[in-house]
Amino acid sequence: MTNLNDFSNKLKEEILKAKSIAIISHYLPDGDAIGSTLTMYGAVRKLNNAVTALRSDTIPTFLKFLPLIDDLILYDEKSKFDLAIILDCGDEDRLGSKKSIIKNSKTSFLIDHHNNNPLFANYNYVDNKASSTCELVFDIVKLMGVSFCKDMAFSCLTGILTDTNRFMYENSSSSTLLKAAELIDTGLDKDYLIRNLYQKTSKQSFLINKILVENTEFFFDGKFAFSYISNEDLNKVGATRDDLDDKISLIRDIEGVEIAILVEDRFDELKVGLRSKEYVNVSELARRFGGGGHNKASGFYYKSSIIDLKKDLMKEIEIILNENK
Template identity: 30%
Template sequence: MPLLKQIAEQLRDADNFLVLAHVSPDGDALGSMLAMGELLDALGKKVVLFNESGIPRRFEWLTPKREILTRLPEEEPDNLIVLDCGSAERAGELIAPWLKTKKVFNIDHHLGNPMFGTLNWVEQRASSVGEMVGMLARKLGVPLVGLLGEYVYLALISDTGDFCFNNTRPETLEMAAEILRLGLLPGPFHEQKQSTGKLSQLQMRGTVLQQARLYADGQISLICFTRELFEQTGTGPEDTEGLVNTVLYVNGVQVAISLREEEQGIKFSLRSKSSTNVQTVAFRFGGGGHRNAAGGTLLMDMEQAKATMIQAVTEELGKS
Protein backbone atom coordinates (compact mmCIF):
# COMPACT_ATOMS: atom_id res chain seq x y z
CA MET A 1 0.00 0.00 0.00
CA PRO A 2 1.39 3.45 -0.80
CA LEU A 3 2.71 5.16 2.31
CA LEU A 4 0.46 8.20 1.97
CA LYS A 5 -2.63 5.99 2.05
CA GLN A 6 -1.24 3.92 4.90
CA ILE A 7 -0.46 6.99 7.03
CA ALA A 8 -3.83 8.54 6.24
CA GLU A 9 -5.65 5.37 7.31
CA GLN A 10 -3.66 5.01 10.49
CA LEU A 11 -4.29 8.65 11.44
CA ARG A 12 -7.99 8.12 10.88
CA ASP A 13 -8.05 4.95 12.96
CA ALA A 14 -5.92 6.16 15.89
CA ASP A 15 -6.40 8.84 18.56
CA ASN A 16 -4.41 10.77 21.16
CA PHE A 17 -1.53 12.39 19.28
CA LEU A 18 1.45 14.49 20.25
CA VAL A 19 2.67 16.46 17.22
CA LEU A 20 6.15 17.94 17.17
CA ALA A 21 8.80 19.36 14.84
CA HIS A 22 12.51 20.13 15.05
CA VAL A 23 14.09 22.47 17.62
CA SER A 24 14.61 26.11 16.56
CA PRO A 25 11.65 25.66 14.25
CA ASP A 26 11.52 27.31 10.82
CA GLY A 27 8.40 28.07 8.77
CA ASP A 28 8.09 24.47 7.58
CA ALA A 29 8.51 22.99 11.06
CA LEU A 30 5.90 25.32 12.59
CA GLY A 31 3.65 25.38 9.55
CA SER A 32 3.52 21.59 9.23
CA MET A 33 3.03 21.12 12.98
CA LEU A 34 0.18 23.64 13.20
CA ALA A 35 -1.36 22.28 10.00
CA MET A 36 -1.25 18.74 11.38
CA GLY A 37 -2.95 20.07 14.54
CA GLU A 38 -5.75 21.56 12.41
CA LEU A 39 -6.08 18.39 10.34
CA LEU A 40 -6.37 16.17 13.42
CA ASP A 41 -8.86 18.63 14.92
CA ALA A 42 -10.95 18.37 11.78
CA LEU A 43 -10.92 14.57 12.23
CA GLY A 44 -12.08 15.00 15.84
CA LYS A 45 -8.85 13.68 17.38
CA LYS A 46 -7.23 14.54 20.70
CA VAL A 47 -4.03 16.42 19.91
CA VAL A 48 -1.24 18.20 21.76
CA LEU A 49 1.48 20.29 20.07
CA PHE A 50 5.03 20.32 21.39
CA ASN A 51 8.28 22.08 20.50
CA GLU A 52 11.20 22.00 22.87
CA SER A 53 12.38 25.51 21.90
CA GLY A 54 8.92 27.10 21.56
CA ILE A 55 7.79 29.62 18.95
CA PRO A 56 10.54 32.04 17.82
CA ARG A 57 9.65 35.73 18.09
CA ARG A 58 9.44 36.20 14.32
CA PHE A 59 6.49 33.78 14.25
CA GLU A 60 4.51 35.33 17.10
CA TRP A 61 2.03 36.77 14.60
CA LEU A 62 0.75 33.23 14.04
CA THR A 63 -1.18 33.25 17.40
CA PRO A 64 -2.10 29.55 17.30
CA LYS A 65 -5.39 28.66 18.93
CA ARG A 66 -3.80 26.05 21.16
CA GLU A 67 -0.66 26.29 23.23
CA ILE A 68 2.57 24.83 21.89
CA LEU A 69 4.02 23.03 24.91
CA THR A 70 7.72 23.37 25.63
CA ARG A 71 7.53 20.63 28.30
CA LEU A 72 6.14 17.14 27.84
CA PRO A 73 2.48 16.83 28.85
CA GLU A 74 1.68 14.83 32.00
CA GLU A 75 -0.85 12.74 30.17
CA GLU A 76 1.08 10.44 27.85
CA PRO A 77 -0.05 10.28 24.21
CA ASP A 78 -0.34 7.00 22.30
CA ASN A 79 1.15 8.37 19.09
CA LEU A 80 3.90 10.80 18.20
CA ILE A 81 3.94 12.61 14.87
CA VAL A 82 7.47 13.86 14.23
CA LEU A 83 7.67 16.43 11.44
CA ASP A 84 10.58 17.91 9.46
CA CYS A 85 13.20 16.09 11.56
CA GLY A 86 16.05 14.74 9.40
CA SER A 87 17.16 12.66 12.40
CA ALA A 88 15.72 11.77 15.81
CA GLU A 89 18.12 14.18 17.55
CA ARG A 90 16.56 17.15 15.73
CA ALA A 91 13.40 16.58 17.77
CA GLY A 92 15.26 17.66 20.93
CA GLU A 93 16.29 16.00 24.17
CA LEU A 94 13.03 16.00 26.12
CA ILE A 95 11.17 13.81 23.67
CA ALA A 96 13.99 11.27 23.21
CA PRO A 97 12.66 8.66 25.71
CA TRP A 98 9.18 8.65 24.14
CA LEU A 99 10.66 8.23 20.66
CA LYS A 100 11.77 4.79 21.85
CA THR A 101 8.52 3.71 23.50
CA LYS A 102 5.59 5.22 21.54
CA LYS A 103 4.25 4.67 18.07
CA VAL A 104 6.17 7.20 15.97
CA PHE A 105 5.03 8.63 12.63
CA ASN A 106 8.22 10.01 11.05
CA ILE A 107 7.04 12.41 8.32
CA ASP A 108 9.94 14.20 6.65
CA HIS A 109 11.67 15.27 3.44
CA HIS A 110 15.40 15.38 4.33
CA LEU A 111 18.15 13.49 2.50
CA GLY A 112 19.57 10.71 4.65
CA ASN A 113 16.70 10.45 7.16
CA PRO A 114 17.61 7.27 9.08
CA MET A 115 13.97 6.11 9.33
CA PHE A 116 13.78 6.33 13.11
CA GLY A 117 9.98 5.96 13.27
CA THR A 118 7.55 3.07 13.56
CA LEU A 119 6.10 4.31 10.28
CA ASN A 120 8.41 6.34 8.05
CA TRP A 121 7.11 8.53 5.25
CA VAL A 122 10.17 10.33 3.89
CA GLU A 123 9.48 12.09 0.61
CA GLN A 124 12.67 13.76 -0.57
CA ARG A 125 10.93 15.32 -3.54
CA ALA A 126 8.37 17.14 -1.40
CA SER A 127 9.13 20.86 -1.16
CA SER A 128 8.26 20.84 2.51
CA VAL A 129 6.67 18.69 5.15
CA GLY A 130 3.78 21.15 5.00
CA GLU A 131 3.18 19.95 1.43
CA MET A 132 3.04 16.38 2.75
CA VAL A 133 0.50 17.39 5.42
CA GLY A 134 -1.50 19.04 2.62
CA MET A 135 -1.42 15.74 0.70
CA LEU A 136 -2.70 13.92 3.80
CA ALA A 137 -5.49 16.46 4.22
CA ARG A 138 -6.59 15.88 0.62
CA LYS A 139 -6.49 12.12 1.10
CA LEU A 140 -8.64 12.46 4.22
CA GLY A 141 -11.09 14.80 2.48
CA VAL A 142 -10.28 17.88 4.59
CA PRO A 143 -10.15 21.11 2.49
CA LEU A 144 -7.09 23.41 2.73
CA VAL A 145 -9.22 26.29 3.93
CA GLY A 146 -8.80 28.81 6.78
CA LEU A 147 -6.00 28.17 9.26
CA LEU A 148 -5.13 24.78 7.76
CA GLY A 149 -4.54 26.50 4.41
CA GLU A 150 -2.50 29.30 5.99
CA TYR A 151 -0.24 26.90 7.85
CA VAL A 152 0.40 24.75 4.77
CA TYR A 153 1.07 27.90 2.74
CA LEU A 154 3.56 29.13 5.35
CA ALA A 155 5.43 25.82 5.05
CA LEU A 156 5.40 25.94 1.24
CA ILE A 157 6.79 29.47 0.96
CA SER A 158 9.33 28.97 3.75
CA ASP A 159 11.07 25.91 2.37
CA THR A 160 10.92 26.95 -1.30
CA GLY A 161 12.21 30.51 -0.69
CA ASP A 162 8.90 31.95 -1.90
CA PHE A 163 8.73 29.38 -4.73
CA CYS A 164 12.23 30.20 -6.06
CA PHE A 165 14.24 27.07 -5.17
CA ASN A 166 14.52 23.89 -7.23
CA ASN A 167 12.29 22.03 -4.78
CA THR A 168 9.31 24.02 -6.15
CA ARG A 169 7.45 21.34 -8.09
CA PRO A 170 4.36 21.72 -10.24
CA GLU A 171 2.54 19.89 -7.43
CA THR A 172 3.77 22.52 -4.94
CA LEU A 173 2.34 25.36 -7.02
CA GLU A 174 -0.87 23.41 -7.57
CA MET A 175 -1.28 23.09 -3.82
CA ALA A 176 -0.58 26.83 -3.38
CA ALA A 177 -3.13 27.59 -6.10
CA GLU A 178 -5.70 25.42 -4.34
CA ILE A 179 -5.12 27.34 -1.08
CA LEU A 180 -5.53 30.70 -2.86
CA ARG A 181 -8.71 29.47 -4.52
CA LEU A 182 -10.05 28.60 -1.08
CA GLY A 183 -9.55 32.17 0.08
CA LEU A 184 -6.00 32.93 1.25
CA LEU A 185 -4.82 36.42 0.22
CA PRO A 186 -1.05 36.28 -0.46
CA GLY A 187 -0.44 40.05 -0.05
CA PRO A 188 -1.64 40.45 3.55
CA PHE A 189 -0.19 37.04 4.43
CA HIS A 190 3.32 37.97 3.23
CA GLU A 191 3.09 41.41 4.88
CA GLN A 192 2.29 39.81 8.22
CA LYS A 193 5.09 37.31 7.80
CA GLN A 194 7.72 39.89 6.80
CA SER A 195 6.82 42.77 9.11
CA THR A 196 8.42 41.30 12.20
CA GLY A 197 11.85 42.96 12.07
CA LYS A 198 13.20 45.83 14.19
CA LEU A 199 15.46 48.70 13.17
CA SER A 200 18.25 47.28 15.34
CA GLN A 201 17.99 44.03 13.40
CA LEU A 202 18.29 45.84 10.09
CA GLN A 203 21.32 47.78 11.29
CA MET A 204 23.06 44.70 12.67
CA ARG A 205 22.49 42.93 9.35
CA GLY A 206 23.96 45.97 7.59
CA THR A 207 27.15 45.65 9.62
CA VAL A 208 27.39 41.93 8.87
CA LEU A 209 26.88 42.52 5.14
CA GLN A 210 29.57 45.22 5.15
CA GLN A 211 31.98 42.63 6.49
CA ALA A 212 30.99 39.95 3.94
CA ARG A 213 33.97 38.46 2.11
CA LEU A 214 34.55 36.28 -0.95
CA TYR A 215 36.89 33.27 -1.15
CA ALA A 216 37.92 30.62 -3.70
CA ASP A 217 38.10 33.04 -6.63
CA GLY A 218 34.75 34.54 -5.76
CA GLN A 219 32.90 31.22 -5.60
CA ILE A 220 32.29 31.35 -1.83
CA SER A 221 30.75 34.21 0.14
CA LEU A 222 30.98 34.30 3.92
CA ILE A 223 29.25 36.24 6.68
CA CYS A 224 29.80 36.01 10.45
CA PHE A 225 27.58 36.86 13.41
CA THR A 226 29.54 37.30 16.64
CA ARG A 227 28.17 37.48 20.16
CA GLU A 228 29.97 40.79 20.52
CA LEU A 229 27.94 42.26 17.65
CA PHE A 230 24.69 40.93 19.15
CA GLU A 231 25.56 42.59 22.46
CA GLN A 232 26.55 45.90 20.83
CA THR A 233 23.36 46.09 18.77
CA GLY A 234 20.82 44.58 21.17
CA THR A 235 20.04 41.75 18.76
CA GLY A 236 20.31 37.97 18.93
CA PRO A 237 20.49 34.71 16.96
CA GLU A 238 16.83 35.11 15.94
CA ASP A 239 17.75 38.19 13.92
CA THR A 240 20.13 36.31 11.59
CA GLU A 241 17.41 34.38 9.77
CA GLY A 242 17.67 34.34 5.99
CA LEU A 243 20.64 36.67 5.55
CA VAL A 244 22.74 33.83 4.16
CA ASN A 245 20.41 33.72 1.14
CA THR A 246 21.22 37.35 0.35
CA VAL A 247 24.95 36.68 0.04
CA LEU A 248 24.37 33.66 -2.19
CA TYR A 249 23.13 35.95 -4.95
CA VAL A 250 26.44 37.74 -5.47
CA ASN A 251 27.44 37.20 -9.09
CA GLY A 252 29.83 34.25 -9.41
CA VAL A 253 29.15 32.88 -5.93
CA GLN A 254 28.25 29.17 -5.81
CA VAL A 255 28.09 28.68 -2.04
CA ALA A 256 27.23 31.07 0.78
CA ILE A 257 28.42 30.33 4.30
CA SER A 258 26.99 31.94 7.43
CA LEU A 259 28.70 31.39 10.79
CA ARG A 260 27.05 32.29 14.07
CA GLU A 261 28.71 32.23 17.47
CA GLU A 262 26.65 30.22 19.97
CA GLU A 263 27.15 29.58 23.68
CA GLN A 264 28.88 26.41 22.59
CA GLY A 265 30.56 26.40 19.21
CA ILE A 266 29.58 27.87 15.87
CA LYS A 267 26.31 27.25 14.07
CA PHE A 268 26.92 27.10 10.34
CA SER A 269 24.41 27.56 7.53
CA LEU A 270 25.20 26.71 3.92
CA ARG A 271 23.30 27.70 0.80
CA SER A 272 24.29 26.73 -2.72
CA LYS A 273 23.23 27.39 -6.27
CA SER A 274 21.62 24.42 -8.00
CA SER A 275 24.74 22.64 -9.25
CA THR A 276 26.53 22.30 -5.89
CA ASN A 277 25.60 19.93 -3.07
CA VAL A 278 26.13 21.34 0.42
CA GLN A 279 24.26 18.59 2.27
CA THR A 280 27.34 16.38 1.92
CA VAL A 281 29.51 19.12 3.47
CA ALA A 282 27.14 19.60 6.43
CA PHE A 283 26.88 15.84 6.89
CA ARG A 284 30.69 15.55 7.17
CA PHE A 285 30.49 17.76 10.26
CA GLY A 286 27.55 16.02 11.93
CA GLY A 287 24.88 18.29 10.40
CA GLY A 288 22.47 17.75 7.54
CA GLY A 289 19.76 19.29 5.40
CA HIS A 290 19.11 19.42 1.68
CA ARG A 291 21.22 19.62 -1.47
CA ASN A 292 21.04 23.44 -1.63
CA ALA A 293 20.42 24.34 2.05
CA ALA A 294 22.14 22.63 4.95
CA GLY A 295 23.50 23.38 8.40
CA GLY A 296 25.04 22.13 11.62
CA THR A 297 27.28 23.05 14.54
CA LEU A 298 31.07 23.10 14.83
CA LEU A 299 32.60 22.83 18.29
CA MET A 300 35.45 25.29 17.68
CA ASP A 301 36.06 29.04 17.68
CA MET A 302 35.11 31.45 14.90
CA GLU A 303 38.53 31.58 13.20
CA GLN A 304 38.85 27.79 13.13
CA ALA A 305 35.28 27.45 11.89
CA LYS A 306 35.96 29.91 9.06
CA ALA A 307 39.04 28.03 7.91
CA THR A 308 37.33 24.64 8.25
CA MET A 309 34.22 25.59 6.30
CA ILE A 310 36.06 27.46 3.54
CA GLN A 311 38.32 24.46 3.03
CA ALA A 312 35.49 21.90 3.06
CA VAL A 313 33.36 23.92 0.65
CA THR A 314 36.34 24.54 -1.66
CA GLU A 315 36.90 20.75 -1.79
CA GLU A 316 33.22 20.22 -2.65
CA LEU A 317 33.40 22.84 -5.41
CA GLY A 318 36.37 20.97 -6.86
CA LYS A 319 34.07 17.94 -7.38
CA SER A 320 31.31 19.75 -9.27
Protein backbone atom coordinates in the same frame (compact mmCIF):
# COMPACT_ATOMS: atom_id res chain seq x y z
CA MET B 1 5.76 2.91 4.36
CA THR B 2 6.55 4.06 0.85
CA ASN B 3 2.97 4.39 -0.33
CA LEU B 4 1.45 7.72 0.68
CA ASN B 5 -2.12 6.46 0.49
CA ASP B 6 -1.37 3.48 2.78
CA PHE B 7 0.51 5.76 5.19
CA SER B 8 -2.38 8.24 5.30
CA ASN B 9 -4.94 5.51 5.90
CA LYS B 10 -2.89 4.01 8.71
CA LEU B 11 -2.35 7.42 10.30
CA LYS B 12 -6.09 8.16 10.20
CA GLU B 13 -6.83 4.75 11.72
CA GLU B 14 -4.44 5.46 14.62
CA ILE B 15 -5.78 8.99 15.11
CA LEU B 16 -9.37 7.78 15.38
CA LYS B 17 -8.62 5.20 18.07
CA ALA B 18 -6.01 7.12 20.10
CA LYS B 19 -6.95 8.51 23.53
CA SER B 20 -4.03 10.95 23.51
CA ILE B 21 -2.14 12.41 20.54
CA ALA B 22 0.95 14.63 20.41
CA ILE B 23 2.26 16.57 17.43
CA ILE B 24 5.82 17.88 17.55
CA SER B 25 8.67 19.06 15.33
CA HIS B 26 12.37 19.85 15.67
CA TYR B 27 14.01 22.32 18.03
CA LEU B 28 14.96 25.78 16.68
CA PRO B 29 11.77 25.59 14.57
CA ASP B 30 11.41 27.34 11.21
CA GLY B 31 8.35 28.14 9.12
CA ASP B 32 7.97 24.60 7.84
CA ALA B 33 8.26 23.07 11.32
CA ILE B 34 5.68 25.38 12.87
CA GLY B 35 3.51 25.42 9.76
CA SER B 36 3.33 21.64 9.44
CA THR B 37 2.70 21.23 13.17
CA LEU B 38 -0.24 23.64 13.17
CA THR B 39 -1.65 22.27 9.91
CA MET B 40 -1.62 18.70 11.20
CA TYR B 41 -2.98 19.87 14.55
CA GLY B 42 -5.93 21.50 12.83
CA ALA B 43 -6.57 18.37 10.78
CA VAL B 44 -6.30 15.95 13.71
CA ARG B 45 -8.69 18.07 15.80
CA LYS B 46 -11.36 17.43 13.18
CA LEU B 47 -10.94 13.69 13.73
CA ASN B 48 -10.12 13.47 17.43
CA ASN B 49 -10.16 16.21 20.08
CA ALA B 50 -7.59 14.39 22.27
CA VAL B 51 -4.66 16.13 20.56
CA THR B 52 -1.91 18.42 21.83
CA ALA B 53 0.33 20.57 19.66
CA LEU B 54 3.78 20.73 21.22
CA ARG B 55 6.83 22.89 20.85
CA SER B 56 10.33 21.93 21.91
CA ASP B 57 11.74 25.46 21.77
CA THR B 58 10.77 29.12 21.67
CA ILE B 59 8.63 30.26 18.75
CA PRO B 60 10.40 32.63 16.32
CA THR B 61 8.96 36.13 16.56
CA PHE B 62 8.19 36.32 12.85
CA LEU B 63 5.82 33.34 13.15
CA LYS B 64 3.82 34.54 16.15
CA PHE B 65 1.12 35.99 13.89
CA LEU B 66 -0.01 32.53 12.76
CA PRO B 67 -3.50 31.32 13.71
CA LEU B 68 -3.53 28.66 16.45
CA ILE B 69 0.03 29.62 17.48
CA ASP B 70 -1.11 30.06 21.09
CA ASP B 71 -2.21 26.41 21.16
CA LEU B 72 1.43 25.27 21.02
CA ILE B 73 2.58 24.24 24.48
CA LEU B 74 5.97 23.17 25.82
CA TYR B 75 6.55 19.45 25.87
CA ASP B 76 6.68 17.90 29.32
CA GLU B 77 9.06 14.93 29.16
CA LYS B 78 6.93 13.07 31.71
CA SER B 79 3.92 13.09 29.37
CA LYS B 80 2.90 9.87 27.65
CA PHE B 81 0.78 9.51 24.53
CA ASP B 82 -0.94 6.82 22.54
CA LEU B 83 0.21 8.45 19.32
CA ALA B 84 3.05 10.83 18.43
CA ILE B 85 3.18 12.58 15.04
CA ILE B 86 6.66 13.95 14.35
CA LEU B 87 7.08 16.49 11.58
CA ASP B 88 9.96 17.98 9.58
CA CYS B 89 12.63 16.18 11.60
CA GLY B 90 15.64 14.93 9.64
CA ASP B 91 16.84 12.67 12.45
CA GLU B 92 15.94 11.81 16.03
CA ASP B 93 18.58 14.13 17.49
CA ARG B 94 16.82 17.13 15.92
CA LEU B 95 14.17 16.66 18.60
CA GLY B 96 16.86 17.44 21.17
CA SER B 97 15.91 16.45 24.71
CA LYS B 98 12.35 15.97 23.47
CA LYS B 99 13.18 12.76 21.63
CA SER B 100 11.87 10.95 24.69
CA ILE B 101 8.47 11.48 23.07
CA ILE B 102 9.19 8.42 20.93
CA LYS B 103 9.62 6.03 23.84
CA ASN B 104 6.80 7.79 25.71
CA SER B 105 4.34 7.02 22.90
CA LYS B 106 2.78 3.70 21.98
CA THR B 107 2.92 4.47 18.26
CA SER B 108 4.88 7.10 16.32
CA PHE B 109 4.52 8.49 12.81
CA LEU B 110 7.16 10.58 11.01
CA ILE B 111 6.55 12.90 8.05
CA ASP B 112 9.63 14.58 6.58
CA HIS B 113 11.41 15.68 3.40
CA HIS B 114 15.10 15.79 4.39
CA ASN B 115 17.84 13.75 2.71
CA ASN B 116 19.14 10.60 4.44
CA ASN B 117 16.47 10.44 7.12
CA PRO B 118 17.15 7.32 9.25
CA LEU B 119 13.39 6.57 9.61
CA PHE B 120 13.28 6.49 13.38
CA ALA B 121 9.51 6.26 13.96
CA ASN B 122 7.25 3.19 13.82
CA TYR B 123 5.73 4.47 10.57
CA ASN B 124 7.70 6.78 8.30
CA TYR B 125 6.91 8.77 5.19
CA VAL B 126 9.90 10.68 3.82
CA ASP B 127 10.06 12.27 0.37
CA ASN B 128 13.17 14.36 -0.24
CA LYS B 129 11.78 15.58 -3.54
CA ALA B 130 8.98 17.43 -1.79
CA SER B 131 9.40 21.18 -1.36
CA SER B 132 8.56 21.04 2.32
CA THR B 133 7.00 18.95 5.02
CA CYS B 134 3.95 21.19 4.67
CA GLU B 135 3.53 20.00 1.08
CA LEU B 136 3.49 16.38 2.30
CA VAL B 137 1.07 17.25 5.11
CA PHE B 138 -1.19 18.89 2.50
CA ASP B 139 -1.38 15.57 0.61
CA ILE B 140 -1.86 13.47 3.74
CA VAL B 141 -4.62 15.69 5.15
CA LYS B 142 -6.53 15.42 1.88
CA LEU B 143 -6.04 11.65 1.69
CA MET B 144 -7.43 11.39 5.23
CA GLY B 145 -10.56 13.11 3.94
CA VAL B 146 -10.13 16.26 6.02
CA SER B 147 -10.99 19.63 4.47
CA PHE B 148 -8.76 22.68 4.90
CA CYS B 149 -10.10 25.58 6.93
CA LYS B 150 -8.50 29.03 6.57
CA ASP B 151 -6.36 28.59 9.70
CA MET B 152 -4.90 25.30 8.47
CA ALA B 153 -4.32 26.75 5.00
CA PHE B 154 -2.57 29.78 6.50
CA SER B 155 -0.08 27.59 8.37
CA CYS B 156 0.44 25.19 5.47
CA LEU B 157 1.15 27.96 2.97
CA THR B 158 3.59 29.54 5.44
CA GLY B 159 5.67 26.35 5.51
CA ILE B 160 5.66 26.05 1.73
CA LEU B 161 6.62 29.69 1.21
CA THR B 162 9.45 29.69 3.74
CA ASP B 163 10.99 26.36 2.73
CA THR B 164 10.93 27.23 -0.98
CA ASN B 165 12.10 30.82 -0.36
CA ARG B 166 8.97 32.10 -2.11
CA PHE B 167 9.20 29.38 -4.79
CA MET B 168 12.76 30.34 -5.74
CA TYR B 169 14.42 27.06 -4.72
CA GLU B 170 14.64 24.16 -7.15
CA ASN B 171 12.41 22.07 -4.87
CA SER B 172 9.42 24.09 -6.11
CA SER B 173 7.49 22.10 -8.71
CA SER B 174 4.32 22.80 -10.65
CA SER B 175 2.59 20.57 -8.11
CA THR B 176 3.86 22.81 -5.29
CA LEU B 177 2.39 25.87 -6.98
CA LEU B 178 -0.95 24.16 -7.57
CA LYS B 179 -1.17 23.21 -3.91
CA ALA B 180 -0.34 26.79 -2.91
CA ALA B 181 -3.10 28.01 -5.22
CA GLU B 182 -5.57 25.61 -3.63
CA LEU B 183 -4.62 26.87 -0.18
CA ILE B 184 -5.13 30.47 -1.26
CA ASP B 185 -8.53 29.53 -2.67
CA THR B 186 -9.71 28.66 0.85
CA GLY B 187 -10.14 32.40 1.25
CA LEU B 188 -7.13 33.12 3.44
CA ASP B 189 -5.78 36.68 3.45
CA LYS B 190 -2.68 36.20 1.26
CA ASP B 191 -1.64 39.86 1.51
CA TYR B 192 -1.69 39.71 5.31
CA LEU B 193 0.42 36.56 5.21
CA ILE B 194 3.00 38.10 2.87
CA ARG B 195 3.21 41.31 4.91
CA ASN B 196 3.90 39.40 8.11
CA LEU B 197 6.42 37.03 6.58
CA TYR B 198 8.39 39.38 4.34
CA GLN B 199 7.55 43.02 4.97
CA LYS B 200 8.14 43.45 8.71
CA THR B 201 11.90 43.94 9.02
CA SER B 202 12.82 45.21 12.47
CA LYS B 203 15.28 48.06 12.91
CA GLN B 204 17.64 45.60 14.62
CA SER B 205 17.43 43.21 11.68
CA PHE B 206 18.23 46.07 9.33
CA LEU B 207 21.27 47.09 11.39
CA ILE B 208 22.55 43.50 11.38
CA ASN B 209 22.92 43.83 7.60
CA LYS B 210 25.74 46.36 8.05
CA ILE B 211 27.60 44.02 10.41
CA LEU B 212 27.04 41.13 8.04
CA VAL B 213 28.58 43.07 5.15
CA GLU B 214 31.58 44.10 7.25
CA ASN B 215 32.19 40.51 8.39
CA THR B 216 31.90 38.86 4.97
CA GLU B 217 35.02 37.41 3.34
CA PHE B 218 35.40 36.00 -0.17
CA PHE B 219 37.55 33.06 -1.26
CA PHE B 220 38.25 31.02 -4.40
CA ASP B 221 37.75 33.92 -6.80
CA GLY B 222 34.54 34.94 -5.08
CA LYS B 223 32.84 31.56 -5.39
CA PHE B 224 32.80 31.08 -1.62
CA ALA B 225 31.51 33.78 0.75
CA PHE B 226 31.89 33.41 4.51
CA SER B 227 30.39 35.57 7.25
CA TYR B 228 30.07 35.44 11.01
CA ILE B 229 27.72 36.97 13.59
CA SER B 230 28.90 36.98 17.21
CA ASN B 231 26.91 37.47 20.38
CA GLU B 232 28.65 40.83 20.72
CA ASP B 233 27.36 41.81 17.26
CA LEU B 234 23.81 41.03 18.33
CA ASN B 235 24.15 42.94 21.59
CA LYS B 236 25.66 45.93 19.81
CA VAL B 237 22.43 46.63 17.92
CA GLY B 238 19.99 45.07 20.39
CA ALA B 239 19.15 42.21 18.03
CA THR B 240 17.98 38.69 18.81
CA ARG B 241 18.53 35.46 16.90
CA ASP B 242 15.15 35.97 15.27
CA ASP B 243 16.66 38.97 13.49
CA LEU B 244 19.10 36.65 11.72
CA ASP B 245 16.38 34.81 9.86
CA ASP B 246 17.34 34.28 6.21
CA LYS B 247 20.33 36.67 6.41
CA ILE B 248 22.38 34.05 4.62
CA SER B 249 20.40 34.78 1.45
CA LEU B 250 21.96 38.24 1.31
CA ILE B 251 25.37 36.57 0.95
CA ARG B 252 24.27 33.83 -1.45
CA ASP B 253 22.62 36.36 -3.77
CA ILE B 254 25.89 38.19 -4.46
CA GLU B 255 26.89 37.75 -8.10
CA GLY B 256 29.57 35.10 -8.54
CA VAL B 257 28.97 33.44 -5.16
CA GLU B 258 28.16 29.74 -5.41
CA ILE B 259 28.57 28.72 -1.75
CA ALA B 260 27.50 31.02 1.08
CA ILE B 261 28.12 30.27 4.74
CA LEU B 262 26.86 32.19 7.74
CA VAL B 263 28.09 31.24 11.21
CA GLU B 264 26.23 32.17 14.38
CA ASP B 265 27.90 32.07 17.78
CA ARG B 266 25.72 29.93 20.07
CA PHE B 267 28.00 30.28 23.13
CA ASP B 268 28.98 26.60 23.47
CA GLU B 269 28.85 25.83 19.75
CA LEU B 270 28.68 27.42 16.32
CA LYS B 271 25.58 27.17 14.15
CA VAL B 272 26.69 26.94 10.52
CA GLY B 273 24.22 27.69 7.73
CA LEU B 274 25.06 26.72 4.14
CA ARG B 275 23.46 27.81 0.88
CA SER B 276 24.38 27.27 -2.76
CA LYS B 277 23.11 28.80 -5.96
CA GLU B 278 23.55 26.55 -8.97
CA TYR B 279 25.65 23.39 -8.97
CA VAL B 280 26.99 22.58 -5.48
CA ASN B 281 25.09 20.18 -3.22
CA VAL B 282 25.71 21.71 0.21
CA SER B 283 23.99 18.82 1.98
CA GLU B 284 27.06 16.75 1.06
CA LEU B 285 29.26 19.38 2.71
CA ALA B 286 27.02 19.48 5.79
CA ARG B 287 27.16 15.70 6.17
CA ARG B 288 30.97 15.83 6.32
CA PHE B 289 30.47 17.79 9.55
CA GLY B 290 27.66 15.69 10.96
CA GLY B 291 24.83 17.84 9.64
CA GLY B 292 22.44 17.64 6.73
CA GLY B 293 19.53 19.25 4.95
CA HIS B 294 18.74 19.94 1.32
CA ASN B 295 20.83 20.26 -1.83
CA LYS B 296 20.77 24.07 -1.79
CA ALA B 297 20.14 24.73 1.91
CA SER B 298 21.76 22.81 4.76
CA GLY B 299 23.56 23.27 8.05
CA PHE B 300 25.43 21.76 10.97
CA TYR B 301 26.77 22.56 14.43
CA TYR B 302 30.48 22.86 15.22
CA LYS B 303 32.07 22.58 18.66
CA SER B 304 35.50 24.16 18.10
CA SER B 305 36.64 27.71 17.31
CA ILE B 306 35.72 29.90 14.35
CA ILE B 307 39.35 29.73 13.19
CA ASP B 308 39.32 25.93 13.15
CA LEU B 309 35.95 25.93 11.42
CA LYS B 310 37.18 28.20 8.65
CA LYS B 311 40.26 26.03 8.08
CA ASP B 312 38.18 22.85 7.92
CA LEU B 313 35.65 24.45 5.58
CA MET B 314 38.33 25.77 3.24
CA LYS B 315 39.77 22.28 2.79
CA GLU B 316 36.41 20.69 2.04
CA ILE B 317 35.16 23.49 -0.21
CA GLU B 318 38.35 23.45 -2.27
CA ILE B 319 37.74 19.76 -2.93
CA ILE B 320 34.09 20.37 -3.83
CA LEU B 321 34.85 23.26 -6.18
CA ASN B 322 37.59 21.25 -7.91
CA GLU B 323 35.13 18.38 -8.37
CA ASN B 324 32.66 20.75 -10.01
CA LYS B 325 35.07 22.42 -12.45
